[in-house]
Amino acid sequence: MPSMAFSKKQIYQFIILLGFVSLFSDVTYEGARSIAGPYLATMGASATVVGFVAGFGELVGYALRLVSGYISDKTRRYWLITMFGYSVNLIAVPVLALAGNWKIAAMLMMAERMGKAIRTPARDAMLAHASHEIGRGWGFGLHEAMDQIGAMLGPLVVALVLYFKQDYRPAFAVLLIPAILALSVLCLARFLYPRPHDLEIAVPKIEPKGFSKVFWLYCVAAGLIAAGYADFPLIAFHFEKSGEISKIWIPVFYSVAMGVDAIAALIFGRWFDRRGMGILIFSGVLSMAFAPFVFWGGFKGALFGMALWGIGMGAHESVMRAAVSNIVSSQRRGTAFGVFNTVYGVAWFLGSAAMGMLYDRSITAMVFFSILSQASALPFLWYSIKRVVSQP
Secondary structure (H helix, E strand, O other): OOHHHOOHHHHHHHHHHHHHHHHHHHHHHHHHHHHHHHHHHHOOOOHHHHHHHHHHHHHHHHHHHHHHHHHHHHHOOHHHHHHHHHHHHHHHHHHHHHOOOHHHHHHHHHHHHHHHHHHHHHHHHHHHHHOOOOOHHHHHHHHHHHHHHHHHHHHHHHHHHHHHHOOHHHHHHHOHHHHHHHHHHHHHHHHHOOOHHHHOOOOOOOOOOOOOHHHHHHHHHHHHHHHOOOOHHHHHHHHHHHOOOOOOHHHHHHHHHHHHHHHHHHHHHHHHHHHOOHHHHHHHHHHOOHHHHHHHOHHHHHHHHHHHHHHHHHHHHOHHHHHHHHHOOHHHHHHHHHHHHHHHHHHHHHHHHHHHHHHHHOHHHHHHHHHHHHHOOHHHHHHHHHHOOOOO
C-alpha cells in the first residue's frame, strides 16, 4: 500500500497514538527515575554506586539498541519488537516497590533500561516513516513533547505520593496504573496501523557500504555531549546528600526539567525543519551551563540549572534523533539508530561513572568535566552541519 493512501490526519493520528504511549510510559519510568538516586541512597549506596548504576543501565540500554535496530531492519517486525520492549520496560518499574536491597533495585533499574533499548530503534524507525510528510523535526518534536508531558507528570505523581506516605515504595507501586494504560494504547496503535512503513514513500538511495564519515563524526559529537551530561539519579543524589532540596521537592525539580524539555522539543523541531541542524549548536551552548547551577547554585540556582538541563534533553531526544533520519537512507534507519544510540549510551556510561567517582572526591572537578566534555562536541557538530543539507 503506498504512503499516499494515508492522509495527514491519519499520519498525525499515528504519531499522537505513539505519543500517548510514550506519555503514559514516561509517567511510569520517569516518575521512578526522579527518585531512583535517593531510593538507592536510603539502601546504603554511595555516589559512586549511584553513578555506576545509572551509567551502566544506560550503557546496557543503549548498547542493546545496536542489536535491536539491526533486527528491526532485517525482519521489519517493528511492532513485535516494540511491544516486547515496552512490556519489559514498564513492568520492571512497579516491581521496584518489592526490592529488598540496592542490588536488587539496581538490577530492576537495568531491566527497565533494557526494555527501553529493545523497543526504541523500531519505534523511532516507525516515527521516521510517519514524519516524512509533515517534517521530521516536527514529527519527532511533537512525539518528544508528548513524551515529556508524561515525564513531567510522573515526578509530580511521585511527589504527591511521597507527601502523603513519606515512603518511596508506595510511589513505585502506584506507577503500575500508567504502565497498564501505555500498553493498552500501544495495542490500539498496532491494531489501527499494522504496516507503519507504508506511511512513507520509499525512495531508493544509493550509498556506499557502511555509514558515511559525517554520520560517524555526528556520533562522536553526540557521545561527547552524553559523557558530560549528568544523569538525574546523580543529581537527585546530590540534592538528597546536600540537604538543599527536600525529599518532596526533588521530583518536582525533575518535573520542571521535563516540562522545559517538552517545550524545547516543539520549538527545536520546527527550527530544525526550517533551518537545519544549527539548532544543536544553540541548544548545546545553553545546556553546557547546567552543571554549575545544579551543583553550586542552592535552591534557586538548582531550579534554573534543571531548566537548562531540560533544554539539552529536549534537543537530544528530538532534533538529534531527527538528524539521523536525514543522514542515512530509510532502508538502514533501524541500524543507524541502533549505532547512534550505542555510541551515545557507551559515552553516557563512561561519563556517568566518571562523574560519580569525581563527585565523591571533588564536586568542582566533576562540574568542570561536564562543561569541557560538552564543549568539545561543538567542533564536531559544526563540521556535521557544514556537510549535511537537511531535508525537511
